[in-house]
Amino acid sequence: MFQKYKVLFTSTRKRCAYKNRRFLFSLLFLLGSSAVNAATPEKLLTLSDAIRFSLAENPSLKVFSLRDVALQGQLQTANLKPAYELGVATENFAGTGGFNGIGSAELTVSLSSTIEMGGKREARAGLYSQSRSHLQAQRQIESLELLGEVTRRYIEILAAQQRVILATQAAELAEMTLRVVKKRTKAGSTPEAEVKRAQAAEAQSQLALLSGQQQLRYLKVALAALWGETSPSFTSVSGDLFNFGQDVDFEVLYAKIEKNPAIQVFATQERLKDAEVRLAKTESTSDINWSVGVRQFQEMNDTAITAGFSMPLFSSKRNSGAVSAALASRNEVFVQKEVALLNMHTQLFRAFSNRQQAIISAQKLQNEIIPALEEALSETQQAYERGRYSYLEYVSARHELLIARQTLIESAAAALTYGADIEQLTAEPLPASQYPDPKRSTTNF
Template sequence: MKIHFDRTTNVRAPAIRALLCSMLVAFSVSPVIADNIQQTKTLSLNEAMQQTLAQHPALQVFPIRQQQLEAQKKTANLKPAYVVGAEIENFAGTRELSGIKSLETTVTLSSVVELGDKRLSRVELVEQQSDVVRVDRKIKALDLLGQVTRQFIKVLNSQERVKLAETGLELAQTTLTEVNKRVGAAVAAEADLGRAEASVNQAELILAAEKRQLEANKVVLANLWGSYQPNFETATGSLFAFSEAMSFEALFNQAQQNPQLERFAAETRVRDAQVRLARTQQVADLTWSVGIRRDEGLNDSALVAGVSMPLFSRQRAQADIESALAARNEVSYRRQDMLLQLHAQLYRAYSGREQAIASISKLQQQIIPKLTKSLEQTQTGYQRGLYSYLEFLTVRQDLLGARRSVIEAATAALLYQTEIEQLTAEPLTAAE
């Protein structure tokens, strides 16, 4: 008996490259109701990513945040308001000041002259905060792409496990046929027939369980773009196609452009803007006022004017400046900590992928061919009475176990690859 292993072209890398390049463009796509999407027979990773970026609710909050910041920017760019005031003196008193015969009325217009570029500093701070929101949106999109890819791989894994379960059922049924022949010829024990029938029943249970798991993984994948039911039948792609990765050093250099680290740069610019805004408070603002005073006792009017400026502004602003400087310095240390964590995480993923691919190669090139040949020989030998049912069953289970190990190792390799691509925000290789 010969067992054939199908392979298809790996479609992950082109999909990831396209999505990473067009990630920000996808945010402009209007959200739609996912359950109204037309049912399709196949789904590629690229299509799954596009639907998720266009429809996931978590990405719809970022335009709202930008709108909030635009409103704050308008407020920050406003000049100090004009204030109209009125003051009445010397009325409702006694004797000479009784009634309104000595009334003095003053009407003034006042405002503040901001010094030290305070208005520009406020606007700059809001603009830097807007840049942080932009980076946060990129981080969230990259995280969602990772989630989609991992779930897509799980669907591919389940599809392969269903195929393996079908093969297992086919082998169990073939074995039952052989056992039936030998029991009918009175050259095998009756107990072997019961075991072979039970083996078929177990294979049927395994196949049913794998199909249920496949449907569950498809539902979880569809949930990522807001659909309660999958709008596809089959995920297209392969677990068994890998290409040579770049060196770890090259990948780590790419990882230093990760949006997580980019966010620290954006946050540093925000902190710098806060420092500059705090320093503007060292320069006191000038308050001015002009007005008209009416004296009823003299029956005359006169202009009044005044200016004022608070004292010791430099000393009062020092605490805010020191606080802003401390916050900025903290960002630098947090970035260093993140870089160390990223290095460790990337190395684990890189090593794990290499080990998984080595295991796949060993299984596919050496172990599975030998077990396949052994199964063919054992089946022939069993037919001739050279091997027992137990020996026939053992080789069959060994082959199925090896094939299951290939599926799990390939899944692990692709999951590690997804983690690497998420950390570097780039496809694993430049020329896949």
């Protein structure tokens, strides 16, 4: 008899300890959530604000202004005419015999420079002007890539917010399941082991909720880092994860590929290469070096004017290799453009087809699968309470519903992400914005 009461007392003590730990865990969770909510008042961030902040403050875009300043300095130098040179020369001094000393010395002071032929100065200036245009095109590419990254991280936060909502609902379902199981246990219809399993499932749901909240905090930091913030100043982002916009035909989308800065940059690169070809051709024309000066004859104390010019021979033949190299480099641009168009066609078709599949999956889940699973869970719970279904069947119905809701979130996030890829490839937003007014409510399960 004593052993029987000892076992009963030990079992009761374990249950009390577990309940106390569960109570402390829930209390800490609620206090932590309340402290966070009290310390950070709700502040919504829109996608347009995120884009504006990133374009203004992202460090990767600031380097282009510095490069432009450098090109302006190079352009200023390229516009300069050849410099004048002052020369001083002495002959016939410090020799032997009659040339001993400086009595027979000849002193010449001259001014010399170069006359550039073939439009070299204009070709240099044109090269740096086209370099600046090419730099602006590269900045547009970098800006478009930044916009795509901002949008993708924004979508990740939208999805993470819905995952937290789903995790909260999963915790509520687990808590409700625990109440139902305890009720059946008190009635003697369910063994004590099922209560322990329900308690473990409820604790795991709380851990999953905490994990989702932690992931959401990380994603906010990752988004804010794009405009240089280490601590996000917003608490949530606005938008509808389940609004996919309108479909557009693939051919219509592909026709817009030419507007992508990644393709337009080839036009500026082509003009840059043309400027390099012109500059190389100007080197085939020889420059004229001239000089003029005054010579002083010490022996006769007389002066005379000196003048001269010179130019290299066979410049055209010696420069033919540089011209051929510049022409080949220019022709390479056409090949690179064709390759880029083929690659972008493949990327666009992949994003287009995957987006359609993701939208179909999300709509099927939203309209058919999830409503059916919700009804099945309700009926299974009622049947379990009456003793017609087992605990495993009840938990399986709940698990299937949660998995379907999780799949819906992932499908919706994939559809929006592929839509962002399409927008980046076409350099245009899709019709019917995927990110509506902040006042519009988001889908809630």
